[in-house]
Amino acid sequence: MKKVIFMGTPDFAVPVLERLLQEGYQVDLVVTQPDRPRGRKRILTAPPVKTAAEAHDIPVFQPEKIKDNYQEIKDRNPDLIVTAAFGQLLPKGLLEIPAYGCINVHASLLPKLRGGAPIHYAILEGHQKTGITIMYMAEKLDAGDIISQQAIDIADQDDVGSLHDKLAKTGADLLAKTIPDIFSGKAKRIVQKEEAATFAPNIKREQEKIDWKKPQQQVYNHIRGLHPWPVSFTTWQGKILKVYRAERTNRTIDQAPGTIVDITETGIEVAVAANQSLLLTEVQPAGKKKMSAADFYRGVGSNMSAGEILGNE
Structure with missing residues (x-):
């Protein structure tokens, strides 16, 4: 029986670990943050x-810095190391330990969207497709040779949460199909084209703020591309207003971007670029819990007026 060590941290990695166990692989150790x-x-x-x-x-095993502390892994002499969203780069000495190498389950179609937030950027950038890549790991971030890939469609209503769940399942399924080829020596090694590489670094706080001057589709992508985490925001009356969900409207309006057009039980209508608008349907005012548009309207909505400008501060 081949010995496998699994390395992963967030929810995305759990179905991958579970599938390894379902397939009967001997997972001797789990390494996580x-x-x-x-x-x-x-x-x-x-x-x-x-x-x-x-x-x-x-x-x-939970090392603070894997590059300084991987003796526990070496002592177990694994045949294969499988990683999925572990969160740290593996040092060369660790990559050289397993006889069958170190492989990674990455949530994009490499070389597109290398980095820690590929699911977010797939939506933020308006991609129609994304997928899973299983690759041999290298010292450079997400730059190793590709073994297998599986594409999936991004639905217009998908957000990071729903796409995350689809990709986690796809990753687990593709891994189950790929590992036998690795152990039998039939696995492909496709060198990535560096000139085609794009990047998806971790989301920074300043990226979360909504820019109402952008076109409707881009603002819509921004909101769903940060839901359910880390969540987009704007400002209202000098305070943070988090925006969890929104819908596109078909109305033609003449207010400046960021202007509150209307407030009703169905949502807060806000002007964006090109005489279009979005309807904010789930928000969180400062000091309050997340709430539906209807709850906002019945509660703090009376303090909001059409004509106010969001995001000025």
């Missing part, structure tokens, strides 16, 4: 992959 404080109360919380590993009684 250390427990981190989460939420407003900063409660120390285990990564989802750790929780999954413990449910299967698999030993867990």
